[in-house]
Amino acid sequence: MGVSDPESDKLTGRSFVASAIRNLLPKDVVDLQPDLVIHCSSQPVTEYNNPSFFPGLYPTLFPYGLGGFEIKSRRTALAFKKQAKYFLSVSDRAFRYHNSFIFVLLNILQRRQAHLQTYFTVGKSNFDSVARKLTTVSPILLERLAIKLEHERKLVDPTAEERNALQLLQQVNTMSARIPGSQASKIFVRNEIRNYYGYFGLPHIFFTFNPSPAHSPVFQVMFGDKTVDLSEHFPAMPCGRERALRLAQDPVAAADFFEFSFRSLFRHLMGWDFEARCATASGGILGHVRAFYGSSE
Template identity: 30%
Template sequence: MDMQAVKARALDHLMTEGKTLGMGHSAQPESMYDNPQAYPQMFPWLFPYGMGGFENENIVGHKRKLLLYHDKRFQTDVYFPIVAFNHAQMKSSSTSSFLVAKRAKFPDIADRLLGLNLPVLSSISERMIEGEIVKPVTQDEKDCFDVLTDVDSVAGKVQGSLTSKKFMRNEIWALTSFMGAPTWFITLSPADIAHPLCLYYAGSDMKFSPDVLSHDARYLRISSNPIAAARFFDYIVKAFIKHVLGVDSGHPGIYGETGAYYGTVEQ
């Protein structure tokens, strides 16, 4: 059921005097840090008894367990997977991000940071966010761009961040320098809606029994369960590395002995 259908169903339920669940709102927003009740309050239909929030230190592992829950209600919820992922991104960026600068330039950069025109910096930031190609014209704008050039934001532990991609490029260059230029460039694009394993991951059957479904039925099942598609992609890539490339398999790959490999996921 897409969002338009959900809204239409909700409106019909409201107009026909269907029962509703009243949710209280506080004047202050809830914190997502050290707050076991945050997720039960956000998703009462997933935590019907108000229990099961994130109380332990391994929050990522807890979220993974919920996303593999047997009835798949966490997998197929419209908001839970993306909210859980976004919270993980925000926590990583707030605890793992910092600014770095070259040691020789540090005193000069510190002085220039203190002397920046903040309204000009805010204006540049807003124009960049809107997609405008900003070129410095005034001296204040040039000072801001000089600092942006000399200072780098390090968020290597944040998945998908620009810094994490920069780290990956450095690893690729280092591997190429050590092992030589790669022999093969391989692109994988597993067809999840056409593979029985992905359909099994997205279904509710306990026993693997492939069924012949129509294209629309397969598309609907996979599109409503992104976790199943992600599990399928992970399985196919790991199987390719082990059985096709022969890594940690005890036998050569179909392309011969694999000296090294490096894989990335398109974002």
């Protein structure tokens, strides 16, 4: 089990169009039901607005059936992504040590980006007319067209309203969200880097930052090993096999180690103040840094 289809190219074009049509519907007309469903049976369980989904999926992690996602009765609304981050940060490491919980979380977040952020684009010359005509299409008609397109059914004897709606769809393009790891996200990063060139000029230095958690005593402490003494110049650490097993067991600690190492490098060597978002008064080994840009693989 893992993240699959980051480009969403295995989904049919009709599914994307149906998703974009549903996102045109007013929020008071339809609730946030899934518009793209990965079917595993004739009646799949919804993962949207379903607080019992994760407690039912992982009874060992939610032994009392409580603590699911998107509970509407909460006094303060809690986003799915923020609650997922909390589960992976609690002192009880059962969530991060589970063999599939992290992968399911990431898959759901990835699908939601593809489902709920699909939208239409239209040429500037046709924008006013297309926008005006789209507002005249009823939500019921949009829902009916979305269902037919989603199931790839042919429109037999379409009504005049359906023909007009389909003609409007021919004048727009369906765009999906910037999914991390997809080609669209890479293009977005490249464009941002080019914008930095235009504002700050060409960068003076390029380097690859690749700290190794398996060989770092700091990671062993983050993993929970209290026998490692960081005050020593060469702390005693477990054997290489044990360190590799720890890295595979706790990828969240590895991500925390990377974040800690990256911030420490820029704060103490480059002289960057993350709170003020500018260089410190004393600067770093390269002087006063005006800006930097980094992306993770």
